[in-house]
Amino acid sequence: xHILVTGGAGFIGSHIVDxxxxxxxxxxxxxxxxxxxxxxxxxxxxxxQVDICSFEELEVIFQKYAFDVVNHxxxxxxxxxxxxxxxxxxxxxxxxxxxxxxxxxxYRVKKCIFASSGGAVYGTVKQLPVDENAITKPLSPYGIxxxxxxxxxxxxxxxxxxxxxxxxxGNVYGPRQDPQGEAGVISIFCNNILxxxxxxxFGDGWKTRDYISxxxxxxxxxxALYSSSEIYNIGTGLETSVNQLIDILxxxxxxKISVIHDKDRMGEIERIALLSKKANELLGWKTNVSLNKGxxxxxxxxxxxxxxxxx
Ligand code: NAD
Numbered sequence: 001x002h003i004l005v006t007g008g009a010g011f012i013g014s015h016i017v018d019x020x021x022x023x024x025x026x027x028x029x030x031x032x033x034x035x036x037x038x039x040x041x042x043x044x045x046x047x048x049q050v051d052i053c054s055f056e057e058l059e060v061i062f063q064k065y066a067f068d069v070v071n072h073x074x075x076x077x078x079x080x081x082x083x084x085x086x087x088x089x090x091x092x093x094x095x096x097x098x099x100x101x102x103x104x105x106x107y108r109v110k111k112c113i114f115a116s117s118g119g120a121v122y123g124t125v126k127q128l129p130v131d132e133n134a135i136t137k138p139l140s141p142y143g144i145x146x147x148x149x150x151x152x153x154x155x156x157x158x159x160x161x162x163x164x165x166x167x168x169x170g171n172v173y174g175p176r177q178d179p180q181g182e183a184g185v186i187s188i189f190c191n192n193i194l195x196x197x198x199x200x201x202f203g204d205g206w207k208t209r210d211y212i213s214x215x216x217x218x219x220x221x222x223x224a225l226y227s228s229s230e231i232y233n234i235g236t237g238l239e240t241s242v243n244q245l246i247d248i249l250x251x252x253x254x255x256k257i258s259v260i261h262d263k264d265r266m267g268e269i270e271r272i273a274l275l276s277k278k279a280n281e282l283l284g285w286k287t288n289v290s291l292n293k294g295x296x297x298x299x300x301x302x303x304x305x306x307x308x309x310x311x
Contacts, residue, residue: 001025001068001225002025002026002028002066002069003028003068003069003071004027004061004062005020005029005030005045005071006029006030006052006070006071007074009038009040009041009047010035011214012073012214012218013029013031013071013073014042014176015176015214016217016218017042018218019218019221020221020222020225021042025225027042027046030048030050030052030058030061031047031074032049032050032052048061051096052074052096052100053092053095058100059103062103062107062109063107067109069109069110069111069225070104070109070111070112071221072113072115073115075092075115076092076093077142077183078142079120079143079268080267082140082145082267083267089141089145090141094145094148094149094152098152100112101152101153101156101162109162110163111162112156112163113167113221114150114164114165114167115169116149116166116231117146117169118169118235118272119169119209119210120138120139120140120142120143120146121136121138121147121168122134122135123136123137123138123143124269125269128271128273129235129273129274129275130233130272130273130274131275131278132168132231132233140267142267150166153166163228163229164229165227165230166232167217167220167224168231168232168233168274170210170211170233170235170236171183171185171209172213172214173185173186173187173212173214173295173298174294174297175214175297175301179192179302185209185245186211186295186298189245190301193257194299194303194306195306198257198258198259199249199257199258200259200260201243201246201259201260201261202261202262202263202265203261203263204261205241205259205261206242207269207271208240208270208273209239210235210236210237210272210274211245212234212236213297216234216288216289219288220232220285223284223285224283227282230278230282230283232279232285233274233275233278233279234274234279234285235273235274236273236287237274237275237276239272239273240291245295248292248295253299
């Protein structure tokens, strides 16, 4: 297939690019490299350093390639920034997405796969793990944008026949996640431990998240190529607190980790875990990487990076 991956030089997008190339697909990437890196990107992918907010530049790319699928991962991913600058967030996450969907319509793309967020669209949930039918009540402009884009995609599906597969991820972790960002607590902690810096916990550390390996997320994106139009949670169904992450890391690093507590952050939910029964049954997807193994992989990845930068 001819596939456009937006955000393909980023953390999750670059793993999806690898998986698609390995299956023999032709992959074009659109990324403005605001948080993504060329070094993340597989050499066999064709990179256009273009902003999704630029309709004209995007159109040149759509004219050149007849894409079968658009896999949309480019986004402003910082929840706190979305609270401070909701208009900026909406310009990229809503208007940028609409630029793509209008071009999908115009150039008759068959399917769009969209990276949504289970942690952001449901809000405060009564019963965990939450399934796809639960009420959505986002607590941040970032979550509102994700939900709006899901609804726009529903419109493009119903009215213009653009198939859409919406993947609502848990907290994705793995190699290549940027520890300088504010998302990606596992990367941030691994990096801090190896630098001898303390790990900062916001609040008491008992907030829970559903941590899912980027390899399992990439495999969901492969299966999504052949899925009918559906919304799927992509998570483990398990809640893990930040304090539990520290315990796991302590065992892997074989050292006592120094921890500092800071005040809670706005727009953050207390608990989340995603029921992925639908993805198991309809998509044929399952998790392959346990949290312990996955964290070990990230820790080793940072160890190698630190060795290289010290030599
Ligand atoms: P990332 O920052 O590594 O990837 C985002 C990519 O988009 C980067 O390469 C960045 O340069 C690019 N980008 C940003 N703005 C752009 C623009 N205006 N035009 C073109 N490219 C632009 O983050 P990630 O964690 O890999 O997230 C990828 C997607 O998955 C995002 O849509 C994010 O909202 C979603 N998501 C991530 C998580 C998670 O836990 N990391 C959870 C749920 C959903």
